[in-house]
Amino acid sequence: MTDTCTVDPREFRNALGAFTTGVTIVTTCDAAGRDVGLTVNSFNSVSLEPPLVLWSLARSSASLAAFVEAEYFAVHILGARQEALSNLFARRGADKFAGIELERGQGGVPLLDGCAARFECRTAYRHEGGDHEIFVGEVLNFEHFDRPPLVFQKGGYAVAVKTPAAKPAPPVDASAPESSISRDALVYLLGSAHAMLLSKMRPELRARGLDDDDYFVLNVLAAGQPRSVAELDALMAYAARHVSAEQVRSLASRGLVLCSGEGDALRASLSEPGRRTMLELAAVSKAVEEDALQQIDFSEAHLLRHLLKRVIRNTAQGVPALWSSHSSKSIGRSTA
Ligand SMILES: Cc1cc2nc3c(=O)[nH]c(=O)nc-3n(C[C@H](O)[C@H](O)[C@H](O)COP(=O)(O)O)c2cc1C
Structure with a gap:
């Protein structure tokens, strides 16, 4: 040459x-x-x-x-x-x-x-x-x-993910309420996806006597450490939810949570029955997720998770670590 x-x-x-x-x-x-x-x-x-x-x-x-x-x-x-x-x-x-x-x-x-x-x-x-x-x-x-x-x-x-031109995304439900928010806006898309996923879990929550707020609290406690009511409330504030001592005691009366201390010192942790319930709900959440990922192939689902994590990281300044971390125990792994 x-x-x-x-x-x-x-x-x-x-x-x-x-x-x-x-x-x-x-x-x-x-x-x-x-x-x-x-x-x-x-x-x-x-x-x-x-x-x-x-x-x-x-x-x-x-x-x-x-x-x-x-x-x-x-x-x-x-x-x-x-x-x-x-x-x-x-x-x-x-x-x-x-x-x-x-x-x-x-x-x-x-x-x-x-x-x-x-x-x-x-x-x-x-x-x-x-x-x-x-x-x-x-x-x-x-x-x-x-x-x-x-x-x-x-x-x-x-x-490998097919380009949108090669695989057009179907339009989202046209019956969604009219609003000034574009149907392509992330806040609309993520909010709708979250609401839909949670709605699929609700029958299983109700069957266990739980409402959405109970589920959020149990999810936080499932991450491991005992929490005071004030800590739970601060974590929930980012989801526009509030946690009261009454709610924590109600979960305790149903055997799902263990309480120690009184007043401001009241701390809650997950009981053994609570842990079993959360394991069952993790399986439900997985099934709901599999259903939601129908016709979305492995590569696309992988990319979706990756991009959502980046969106969360980009918007998580000042948000408690539980919301922005992605350890296998954190709430971020569930549909909540
Ligand atoms: C993604 C990827 C592609 C590779 N492509 C080649 C290749 O085309 N030809 C090659 O000789 N080595 C290639 N390698 C490097 C060999 O796999 C590597 O040197 C390996 O240790 C060779 O094993 P051996 O020395 O036991 O034969 C590639 C490595 C990776 C990670």
């Missing part, structure tokens, strides 16, 4: 990182019958007739000899939930196949489960490609599954 431009490797990597790819794991067996594999995003399609695919392997890879000698290899296009597997197979020297359930393909090549698509290939050609070896595989067999793919962009994992 002549006129090769000299590049700053980091800049070159950064520029290449603008090209969004899927993530694959390519596997084979070495001459001794040992399973070999690594994470690869240089995979691409080459030809439909005959069916050919390619990928490139760093000459420095510990797997080079195995792939050069092997007649067959398999390419697994990873699903959105396989980030950990991708990291494992990107680690040199790791015991990559330990404890992983495998099937066997052409030539005994290890086949992984849980991916979005899988191609069994015979090495058709190999080409020198600078510091990489390019493998072109003839596809002998392939499968694809209804799973969203894992995506790699700018040096990090991502999920």
Whole structure:
């Protein structure tokens, strides 16, 4: 090659990182019958007739000899939930196949489960490609599954979400009351979503003799520490709700809350029956959430949660930590 431009490797990597790819794991067996594999995003399609695919392997890879000698290899296009597997197979020297359930393909090549698509290939050609070896595989067999793919962009994992033009959002209920707030305003959309989710939980709350305020208090107490009435009231104030000693005592009289102290020193914590009730309601909340996420695929739901957390973080200045944190015990995990 002549006129090769000299590049700053980091800049070159950064520029290449603008090209969004899927993530694959390519596997084979070495001459001794040992399973070999690594994470690869240089995979691409080459030809439909005959069916050919390619990928490139760093000459420095510990797997080079195995792939050069092997007649067959398999390419697994990873699903959105396989980030950990991708990291494992990107680690040199790791015991990559330990404890992983495998099937066997052409030539005994290890086949992984849980991916979005899988191609069994015979090495058709190999080409020198600078510091990489390019493998072109003839596809002998392939499968694809209804799973969203894992995506790699700018040096990090991502999920693929269809653009609104490709998947238009249906209009929201036209019977919603007229108001000056645009139906696209976040305050309208988030408020409506919250109200709808809570309305689906209400029958289960009522069946347990609980109203919305009780549920909010129990949710706060389920986060762990005992709270005074004043603390509960301060936490609820952000949701325009108020907590009284009377309400806390009423929950105690129903066995859901334990009280200690009197007057200003009154503190409430969740009782064992209260904890069981909250576990049941967590299952109800999960079912309501699953119902609400119908026809919203994994990647979209992941993005929705991520964006909502950012909106909460951006608006949470001065708000008690319980509302803005997202520990698994916090109220933020429930539909409340
Ligand atoms: C998302 C991602 C994509 C990668 N793509 C490639 C690739 O296309 N070719 C390659 O040789 N290494 C690639 N790697 C790096 C290898 O997975 C990594 O160097 C691995 O340790 C090689 O394993 P081995 O040395 O045991 O063969 C990639 C790593 C990641 C995380």
